[in-house]
Amino acid sequence: KAGVTQTPRYLIKTRGQQVTLSCSPISGHRSVSWYQQTPGQGLQFLFEYFSETQRNKGNFPGRFSGRQFSNSRSEMNVSTLELGDSALYLCASSLSPGGVDEQYFGPGTRLTVT
Amino acid sequence: GESVGLHLPTLSVQEGDNSIINCAYSNSASDYFIWYKQESGKGPQFIIDIRSNMDKRQGQRVTVLLNKTVKHLSLQIAATQPGDSAVYFCAEKEYGNKLVFGAGTILRVKS
Numbered sequence: 001k002a003g004v005t006q007t008p009r010y011l012i013k014t015r016g017q018q019v020t021l022s023c024s025p026i027s028g029h030r031s032v033s034w035y036q037q038t039p040g041q042g043l044q045f046l047f048e049y050f051s052e053t054q055r056n057k058g059n060f061p062g063r064f065s066g067r068q069f070s071n072s073r074s075e076m077n078v079s080t081l082e083l084g085d086s087a088l089y090l091c092a093s094s095l096s097p098g099g100v101d102e103q104y105f106g107p108g109t110r111l112t113v114t
Numbered sequence: 115g116e117s118v119g120l121h122l123p124t125l126s127v128q129e130g131d132n133s134i135i136n137c138a139y140s141n142s143a144s145d146y147f148i149w150y151k152q153e154s155g156k157g158p159q160f161i162i163d164i165r166s167n168m169d170k171r172q173g174q175r176v177t178v179l180l181n182k183t184v185k186h187l188s189l190q191i192a193a194t195q196p197g198d199s200a201v202y203f204c205a206e207k208e209y210g211n212k213l214v215f216g217a218g219t220i221l222r223v224k225s
Contacts, residue, residue: 004157033211043158043203043215056210090157097210100146100165105157 002027004093004106012112018079021109025072025093032074033103034066037088046089049074050097078111086113122201124220133191133223137204137216142185144206148213149178149189153200161189161202191221199223 005024013019025032033056034046045058049068066076072093078085088110092103127133139147145166150158162173164180164187171178177190187204201220205213 031211033213035213042217043205043213045212045214048211050210056212058212092157092211092213094211100163101211102160102163103211103213105150105159107155107157 004091004104006089006091006106006109008109009107010110010112012114013081014114015081015083017081018077019081019111020075020077021089021091021111023074023076023091023093023106025074025091026104029093029095029104030072031094031097031101032068032072033092033094034074034076035090035092036060037090037108038086043090046076048097055097081113083113085111087111122218122220124222126222126224127194129194129196129223129225131194133189133194133198133221135189135191135202135219135221137187137189137219139185139187139204139206139216140214141206141208142182144208144214146207147178147180147187148205148207149176149187150203150205150215151198151200152203152218158203194221194223196223196225 031050033048048056068074088108090108091106094101094103148163149161152158164171175192179188201218203218204216
């Protein structure tokens with residue numbers, strides 16, 4: 001079956017702009033989590049969605065937001081972009097929240113803020 | 115914690131040798147741990163997991179050891195191959211599906 005897909009794969013934005021990233025989970029998976037990966041901070045949890053509800057949120061400012069649709073696809077939005085938002089944004093899907101269901105990661109969206 | 119350094123530790127091994135990658139975790143209440151492999155241009159890929167009621171688990175060519183006393187995990191890769199070259203992360207699972215990742219270790223396999 002198809003893996004987690006993320007679009008776009010690469011994005012270049014200017015400071016102050018906003019951006020929306022998309023994630024399509026594996027078919028049948030209803031939980032979607034987002035992570036930011038940078039050389040300085042490593043992989044950091046942004047938020048998790050299940051059944052269109054945010055279940056968990058990491059320590060990021062309110063400029064970072066997300067949502068999940070009824071088909072489990074998820075989007076994250078970053079407003080008023082800063083240079084420090086340049087990162088690889090990863091999406092992971094799993095069957096359900098919690099437990100020991102394996103999380104499958106997508107290839108990520110590489111965001112560059114200039 | 116979740117802060118990591120800019121420079122990842124690197125482990126260089128000869129093809130065919132065994133590799134051991136270590137990781138310290140922070141939360142003594144964590145009960146589920148996972149090792150991931152990340153190749154260039156790709157997202158992390160699940161390797162093996164272990165629950166806190168175990169101290170060892172084996173997979174194909176990989177073994178994870180858990181020492182809860184000192185909050186330490188290790189990943190052993192037997193007969194390391196060039197295709198094993200990647201960055202390896204340990205992760206502990208917190209509430210829901212939140213993963214807290216370690217800093218990562220670069221594994222370089224010399225042919």
